[in-house]
Amino acid sequence: MAEKNVQKSLKRNEDPRLLVGKTTFIDDIDLPGMLHVAIKRSDYSHGRIVKLDVEEARKLPGVVAIYTAEDLGDYWRPGPLQVPPPTAIKGSVFHARPLECIAKNKVRFSGEPVAVVVAESRYIAEDALDHIILDVETLDYVGDLEKAIEPGAALIHEDLDSNLAADVVQEVGSWEKAVAEADLVVKRRLEVNRVAGGAMENRGFVAQWDENLQVLNCWATTQGPIPMRNSIANYLGLMENQVRLMNPAIGGGFGPKIMSSQIDDVVIPWIAIKLKRPVKWFEDRRENFLGTTSERDQVHYAEIALKKDGTILGVKDVMYHNTGAYNPYGMTVPLNTQTHTVSNYRVPNFFTEIKMVFTNQMVVTPVRGAGRSQGVFVMERLLDAAAKELGMDVVEIRRKNILSPEEFPLRTGVIGQDFVEGVLDNGNYPAALEKTVETIGYEKFKSEIQPKLRAEGKNVGIGICMFTEGTAVGPYEGAKVMVGVTGKVTVFTAYSNQGQGHYTTFAQVAADQLGVNVKDINVVIGDTGQWQWGVGAFASRGMTLVGTAIHNASLKVRQKALGLASKVLNTPEDELEMQDGVVRVADMPEKFVTLGELAQRSNPTRGTVEEGMEPGLEAASYYGPPHGATGYGCLGMIISVDAETAKPKIERLVMTDDCGTPVNPMIVDGQLHGGLQMGIGEAFYENLVYDDYGQLLSASFMDYLFPQASDMPDKFEINHMVTPSPLNPLGIKGVGEAGVIATPACFMQALEDALNIKGMEIVESSISPSKLYHYMEKAKSA
């Protein structure tokens, strides 16, 4: 048997090209005669457009055209909902208000596009923005999630009775019953802050219309090439295959790049066709803050009912979820919050309600973590509060309630983002907890180290938090695997790669079935001209869904190759083996035929073939799971705090993670490191802040603090556990979001433990030294 590639930390196929700058990002696309776009965005957060005068701007030399909603004529229409409403959940209310590509009559958030300038250069296009006059009759800004749905609040969508965008209740068991039987009910109001995706590369779009061939070539930084292509074709009334969308390399996604049917993919292709010249738009960083979707921002009224011994009887959570000015992405984020609130624990009675609220802010769509972080934050903080009230140790209360391996597969009774009831597939949650507790030395820290440090006047604390990571949801992905006459292999997908390493990991999966070198496998990603089917990179699903499709397609190709070789070598299939790019007789290695020759033979150019013959050493396959696969893990942190300046420092960070079979453990580590860094950013640095008029105050890296390498702990101590998922043949689960999920909860727990001030409890997911200082002062003076 050939040596396997899966589960090996192979170096990435794509890195040599990336490291020397020899790849094509969207902003590298430079076409003859290309025009450049700058977007005029509203400075007002809420109001009626009284005047939009672009005449002066049109006169500027080098300006080719300017378009407002009015100029788009019949082409203007609000985009489709990208994610359908949660009709699977009984009694759910959802008011669909998809994005408008360009604001018409009314602006609903500061940064909403009102006009598109097309010019000979981006410089000129930006100059023209200064000459556009926008007058708005302002309306009250709606930004407070709770006040937004009170009577009398200004209406963002005036055809609705209130700013309530959706209301979804799910209940398992009976919360009432839990309260009746409980010794203790702990209630907290918890806030989760708002963060940006913050990809290194901003969003961009290039369109080129080929008048002769009647084909539209597009390049976009999208995480979902096929849905975006379909949306473009649908808008323009073209056949899907008349639109070719490409993105060979993307500089990070983290969620917001999944959005389509926005100004870029709706309006830019239309302009390119109208002007018959290629058109490019590329966001700058300020525009990314103002005009690209972001996430989190919830307020939770959470309760937990317990027995005196710490046994959880029930949890109730009513959340206010900010969807921004529109809700094009359905309820993915808050549904993720619902499914992740009970996370790793046995909760017999669970009541959860989403009140999705329209505000005059940027639209909320998933950012790495995508609702999961909020649910886990709520549960972990509730457990910490309950532990305090019961006088229990934080680890002990978790041990008491954690799910055991025998309980899987466990139906949760809660419908999730994939519109089916959640099922926790498998895992060993207690082992993950104990492994983290052991690695970080929890018992010794609490009993020996911390008392000693406290005696020296040092503030050092420890935190231990669990999480689950719902991953790999449907509906489906597909791939085609083809052996060429050189014996090298191409794997075709129209998936999207933002740096996850798919050029390597997808090849590793195919290599194992085909017996070829990973370096001899060319993975096609992000080209709808080469592969037509798929959904997109979200919910940590690429490796599981595309990987499984590649695995299954490779198996088919393997079968085909063995069948052909059996005839060529005149040997039964079960006596053949595939290795080093050849099919050979197992015990007569000199008797072989190369895969290249088989590929050649599979495509005869003269003669006759058997009936039903399918040419080419190739096969396609599709994979859609019945429900998602659930990863999980446990985080441990030791944090010291300079109590005078309220500056914390992470002294140690331990993570135990189980994502099923790690296809490339090195890449899994990279995902965990990146996620942890983002989680630390969320907990301590990053914050999208709007002022009282709905202006985004943190709209550059001067004010939006992005975590730097120098802000990180010296190392991330990672423990891997491997419990293969029963849902797919390779046993894969996703891992893209694991690092980020429990970080804020764990950070706050460790901070509280470090400062050890009676009554000081952090009830928000983001803290700055200044905020911490005030928490300390308030608790001290209480």
Added chain:
Amino acid sequence: MKPAPFDYYAPTTVAEAVEKLAELGYAGKVLAGGQSLIPAMNFRMARPGALVDLGKIKELAYIKPQADGSVAIGTMTRDTAVEEDEFIRKNFPIVAETVSYIAHKQIRNRGSFGGAIAHADPAAQIPALAVLLDAKLKVLSTDGERWEDAVDFIIGPFMTTLEPQELLAEVVIPPLPANCGCSYQQVSRQKGGYAQAAAIAKVVMDGDKVKDAQVVLFSVGETPIRTEQPNKVLAGMVPSTELIESVAEYVGANECDPGTDLHGTEEYRRNLVKVLVRRALLDAIERAKK
């Protein structure tokens, strides 16, 4: 984030530069290292009609020890050159130490010592350092040269006495006295980020007693703030912990003007000033004794 249109000149001599500035008048703006001006232009917060780039004027980049022990630093000397200069590290260690806190290495490779003073960002390190160390500034124009003390030169946030036709050409830092210790203390949200509060102290000791105690604050007011209380209370005294604490307390409450911003409240930042002044004085005294 593209700048508004502007004209660009790159003279190769000081004489050419001052002539160009005289010709341009209020439309002209000197481009030194560009680490502050260029981002401001890209945000279109600054819209100069013309830039006079000093980058090609070799005669403006130097570090020259003077006979009296002072050091003359040419305005275009890059921060990194100052930070790594042997003479400065030996004779003015606080200068190298302070410069090392400016942003990140890549920015210090471009940012210029004189440019930072002329820009007069209230959150910048070098203007505060120039005030603390009583730096003298040489200003050139077609009318000739004039000299001004750094403390008088900076008159407000991003405001100096520099006229449009003038060029800050040289910074002279007088020698540090014997038994002198300095200390730089700051709290910033991130390494390389803007300080939420910062203090630089310079203490001269006479045996067990303080002879002179100067503390300059920055990032907590419209300009670098030369505080008065430290010297008022400590001069001639044996600096006890209690005394220093009382000075720090006073400075935090009365000698700074930090506002509330996205990253911190006024109350928190006053607390930081208190903590940093104490730490800077204690550290400077410790160093002065060595």
